[in-house]
Amino acid sequence: MKIRAIALNTFKETIRDRILYLLFFFAAIALGFSRLLAVLTVGDRVKIIKDVGLASISIFGVLMAILIGTGLVYKEIDKKTIYTLLAKPIRRWQFLLGKFFGLVLTLFIMTLAMGLIFVIIVLLHTGKLDGRMLLAILFIFLELILITAVAILFSCFSTPILSSIFTLSFYLIGHLSWGLETLIQKTRPGTGRLALRGLSAILPDLENFNFKTEIVHGLAIDPRFYLFSALYGLVYTLFILALAVLIFKKRDFI
Amino acid sequence: MGSATLLIVLLIFLCCGGIVSLKSAVERIPRKKIPGASIIYIPSGKYLKYATFGYSSLVADLVYLWAIQYYTTYTIVDRFQNLEHIFSIISELDPRYTDPYEIGALIAVNEAKDLNLALRILDMGLAKNPDQWIFPFEAGHHAQRAGDYETARKYYEKTTKIPGAPDIAKRLYAAAGLRMMDLEESWKTWLEVYNTARDDRTKKIAGKHLYQVKSISDMNILKGAIQQFRDRFQRLPAGLEDLIRVGILPSLPKDLDGKDYVYNPKSGEIKAPSVWWKR
DSSP, X not given: OHHHHHHHHHHHHHHTOHHHHHHHHHHHHHHHHHHHXXXXXXXXXXXXXXXXXXXXXXXXXXXXXXXXXXXXXXXXXXXXXXXXXXXXXXXXXXXHHHHHHHHHHHHHHXXXXXXXXXXXXXXXXXXXXOHXXXXXXXXXXXXXXXXXXXXXXXXXXXXXXXHHHHHHHHHHHHXXXXXXXXXXXXXOTTHHHHHHHHHHHHSOOGGGGOOHHHHHHTOXXXXXXXXXXXXXXXXXXXXXXXXXXXXXXXXXXX | OOHHHHHHXXXXXXXXXXXXXXXXXHHHSOOOOOTTTTTXXXXXXXXXXXXXXXXXXXXXXXXXXXXXXXXXXXXXXXXXXXXXXXHHHHHHHOTTOOHHHHHHHHIIIIIXXXXXXXXXXXXXXHXXXXXXXXXXXHHHHHHHHXXXXXXXXXXXXXXXXSTTOOTHHHHXXXXXXXXXXXXXXXXHHHXXXXXXXXXXXXXXXXXXXXXXXXXXXXXXXXXXXXXXXXXXXXXXXXXXXHXXXXXXXXXXXXXXXSOBOEEETTTTEEEOXXXXXXX
């Protein structure tokens, strides 16, 4: 109940944030631009629309999660409103989870709106709706949930600028960590390879939420992949949130 | 440590285990990929250079490192389709970086079995680095290995015109000429090598080749004369002197050591008195 109250309050707070509308405005332009860009191509125009559209949803969604998420907890500490909040019968983990769910709700609305624009553009162009596109958007949203958790984790102990840099780095590492597998294969068996294996296991693999290529090209995906990827995302989010709670619990507010 | 904290720590450990096992479960499921899809959208190096924010050399290194890994991944069957594109990107990002041209050409000729592709990559290197003799030299070497002596000769000739080129380029040029049976040009080049040799070893090598070129040329003349004799008299000459006696040749050629060529009247075969490379 308390989490819900904080979440709804956070939702109201974030939905009034001007930066959110600015990003949404640019996302809408990018989505519309995909239609224009497709005119310039020779060949499959739908591919360009789908590629640019899905990438826009993903990029602007991540920017929203980072730019809003990293200031969420910090603002409360900076403006000292946290004293009033924590003086009430609210546990710190409840406060943190409330903030998290509030932003997730905002991102859900934004992803829904961007997805709607995207679907309408594709529908206008092709006259049919590919259900798998919605699945791609769903997994983009799962990725956004994880990024939100990471932004909140850094927001617990760092300034918004540093938190943004850290979260953006997490995002980039997450999308490049698959390259470690190549490095592992090229490394001689031994401590080096073992260390790389350990690193590969711990580092986030955000490519697990990236079905853009498969969906644009109509490639088959094993249903188990959807299941395990979604579970992976949820467990990783839980892990990050648990870390955030642990840090936030130990923090002194002076 | 309170029980709540303990619970959170336990949750973190549980999540860690979950992440590792789920990741390995995901990795076990094969994902379909479009061969080469990862690279076809890489823009031309010219445009990519603007996106490197002044770190074009670093990006060239990274693309090169990636390219080595990519082209040694044998499971990507059509990996050679974009070979020229990738190496042209590196050359645009860092034109003076010579290794990629050489390695790119090696991959093209040995892995992709495409000599023309290798030559195009090396030509790209030469166009960007006209002072580097290594590119036409390597191109000549690859063409020679493929048995394309005409192309090899063309590239060795280019090599010899670049300052700092090794002496062997001229020798290889002459050798390629001989393979094409351009005896006159080959003789001229070997003679130049002989006259300008800076050490005894090179002089000795040039001398052997001069012997070889001259003996091939002489034997060609003798073989032609024997054929003429055979056409006229319906038999082989009993000795080489017969060719002078009937007026086919004004005199008999001798090898570089002044020795007569060895003639077998039974088979009509002509042999040089010495083996050129043992001389």
